[in-house]
Amino acid sequence: MKPRQKRIAIIVGGLASLGIAAALLLNALDSNIALYVTPTEVAAGKAPQGKAFRIGGLVKEGSIQRNDMTVRFIMTDTAKDIPVAFTGILPDLFKEGKGAVAQGKLDAGGVFVASEVLAKHDENYMPPEAKAAVDAAQKK
Amino acid sequence: MTHSLIHWFRFASPQSFYPLAGKLVPWFWALAALTGAAGLYIGFFVAPTDAQQGEGYRIIFVHVPASWMSMFIYLVMAFWAGLGLVLNTRLSGMMAQALAPTGALMAALSLWTGALWGKPMWGAWWVWDARLTSELILFFLYIGFIALQAAIDDPRRADKAGAVLALVGVVNIPIIYFSVKWWNTLHQGSTINLNKAPSMATTMLWGMLLMALCFWMYSIAVALMRARAIILERERHTEWVKHALD
Numbered sequence: 001m002k003p004r005q006k007r008i009a010i011i012v013g014g015l016a017s018l019g020i021a022a023a024l025l026l027n028a029l030d031s032n033i034a035l036y037v038t039p040t041e042v043a044a045g046k047a048p049q050g051k052a053f054r055i056g057g058l059v060k061e062g063s064i065q066r067n068d069m070t071v072r073f074i075m076t077d078t079a080k081d082i083p084v085a086f087t088g089i090l091p092d093l094f095k096e097g098k099g100a101v102a103q104g105k106l107d108a109g110g111v112f113v114a115s116e117v118l119a120k121h122d123e124n125y126m127p128p129e130a131k132a133a134v135d136a137a138q139k140k
Numbered sequence: 141m142t143h144s145l146i147h148w149f150r151f152a153s154p155q156s157f158y159p160l161a162g163k164l165v166p167w168f169w170a171l172a173a174l175t176g177a178a179g180l181y182i183g184f185f186v187a188p189t190d191a192q193q194g195e196g197y198r199i200i201f202v203h204v205p206a207s208w209m210s211m212f213i214y215l216v217m218a219f220w221a222g223l224g225l226v227l228n229t230r231l232s233g234m235m236a237q238a239l240a241p242t243g244a245l246m247a248a249l250s251l252w253t254g255a256l257w258g259k260p261m262w263g264a265w266w267v268w269d270a271r272l273t274s275e276l277i278l279f280f281l282y283i284g285f286i287a288l289q290a291a292i293d294d295p296r297r298a299d300k301a302g303a304v305l306a307l308v309g310v311v312n313i314p315i316i317y318f319s320v321k322w323w324n325t326l327h328q329g330s331t332i333n334l335n336k337a338p339s340m341a342t343t344m345l346w347g348m349l350l351m352a353l354c355f356w357m358y359s360i361a362v363a364l365m366r367a368r369a370i371i372l373e374r375e376r377h378t379e380w381v382k383h384a385l386d
């Protein structure tokens with residue numbers, strides 16, 4: 001092998017082993033990298049016990065109830081529901097039927113008491129007229 | 141070796157690359173100005189307001205091109221660095237060195253505009269989500285590359301050390317790109333995909349693509365200018381540089 005080919009082999013081999021190492025590492029860290037758990041995972045006991053964590057899902061339609069500064073709503077992934085209570089200011093994009101992520105703890109009664117609620121935006125961008133047309137089409 | 145290969149290798153020498161880059165720079169600046177003006181006009185005046193985010197979504201005309209560039213420049217930088225390691229060409233290391241500051245700028249711009257958008261939309265400036273964290277690591281990789289190269293006096297050794305760092309960091313690029321697919325992240329999935337139609341109004345898309353083109357042209361122009369300065373600095377003892385500056 002010429003020195004140049006040897007260097008190519010070393011670089012390609014190095015990158016390949018680095019890639020495998022990274023893939024294994026990320027695979028092992030998988031559950032820790034996820035920003036939030038879904039209501040189904042909470043129901044399956046995958047949420048950390050007694051520690052703060054984040055749940056993510058959709059805000060169930062018609063579930064938002066306001067009482068002074070406290071907001072109660074249901075977080076759903078359409079399979080399982082979790083009631084959430086939050087005291088504070090909600091972001092503008094927080095709406096029923098839209099994605100959200102809440103950080104907090106489960107209390108004894110199974111209510112998720114959130115200290116922070118973030119709105120999760122989807123990847124769709126459209127003007128209001130197009131949005132109205134999509135909504136009208138979905139209602140039919 | 142074929143005729144065309146000889147032709148291309150001619151520009152691998154700093155002496156012949158220097159005037160070529162000098163001729164190309166004004167063209168890339170002109171293209172950057174044109175696409176930038178058109179992109180900003182569409183972005184601010186033609187593209188409609190978003191149904192959910194209102195006017196705040198217009199950050200994408202800077203945020204998305206900057207994020208794309210930050211990842212792409214890293215790949216190009218790593219390519220040059222790898223080529224330098226394999227072929228021992230002088231110009232490769234200079235190109236990698238010339239690209240790094242622009243890449244760092246793009247990564248910083250991406251993080252900064254993202255934070256400005258995140259506060260009103262998500263409700264947080266920063267979240268330790270996989271997409272955001274891996275982009276931050278990319279920024280640190282650029283800074284680390286620049287610092288490592290600057291720390292070693294001998295340019296040839298500096299290039300080699302930097303090249304190893306640049307190549308190791310390549311692992312991060314697919315992690316950034318696929319993070320929104322592999323894990324639950326707060327950051328939304330990608331709007332532009334190769335295998336399906338973009339989920340975005342056409343005028344918005346045009347504005348974004350024009351801005352992306354503008355960022356490309358700007359990055360090339362600035363990298364070529366920086367490469368010219370690096371060539372002069374590193375080859376300052378040679379006869380041709382003394383003549384070029386006369």
